[in-house]
Amino acid sequence: MAEETAGAEETKMDINHFSEASASLKTVRDCLRFAVSRFNEAELFFGHGSENAYDEAAYLILHTLHLPLDRLDPFLDASLTQSEIYDVLDIIERRTEQRIPAAYLTNQAWLGELSFYVDERVLVPRSFIAELLREQLSPWIGDPERVHNVLDLCTGSGCLAILAAHAFPDAHVDAVDLSADALDVAQYNVTDYALEDHISLIESDMFAKLQGKKYDLIVSNPPYVDAPSVAALPQEYKYEPKLALGSGTDGLNATRVILEHAAEHLSNNGILVVEIGHNRDALEAAYPNLPFTWMDVSAGDEFVFMLHRNDLV
16 A cells, blocks of 8 residues: 555656646756756666766757757757647656657667667667778778678668668678568668668578578677576666567577578678677687687777688688
């Protein structure tokens, strides 16, 4: 009974927060302060684009008001119409009460300077491989013009395939995923970037439908979360497809398949680049004879590995 009473009081408090806000908030600055307070109070998790309550609040408010996402200051003291206040409060409330990731609320996610349509059929893009593709995988690929065929395995929203098509404009990219729903999202993004002639979407369980195909570059951001970590994920992650997150007890099931079959699909000088989260120690213990090259990204040198075809053979 005490728990029910506490729950009712908490719900009443939340209702009061938002009902009072609709009557008293006037400016963008007011809405920003209110959103940061609610996000901090709710102890939201920020791992899908923003890193803190302030940045997330600013993004959601600017997006909702159709304002430039990189220009907050000029609009801070702008007065909002009542309907705009309602729209802003609605998205703040959904983020706070339902803990839906911001990217799913706006149907937009960013990797570097490129934005992508996303919804709950795909992971919110956040791959370190994107950083490497922006540099054309230099220095490991010396001549980008010699990259003619690229495979993006477990493509999800198609973001890495699109980045690869930009990085290697002379190449054709195959973007593979087991999920037909994910490929529908990827098709939207491929069409949005007018890359239909450069990217082929293939529904396949890993390499199953790629017989005879060879690539100069294979990139993959596969499922890699181990079972204990899946069980402990914050509520925000539970909106993402389970198929795209967990990968067995140790998080390496998908990576094992990649390592087993990649050599068959790499050209003589081809390279494999795979993201594995926090599994470096487990991977090296499982494959002590593979000469992994750990690539430097913004978070360090333990999240993305590279292997040449000859290493795998």
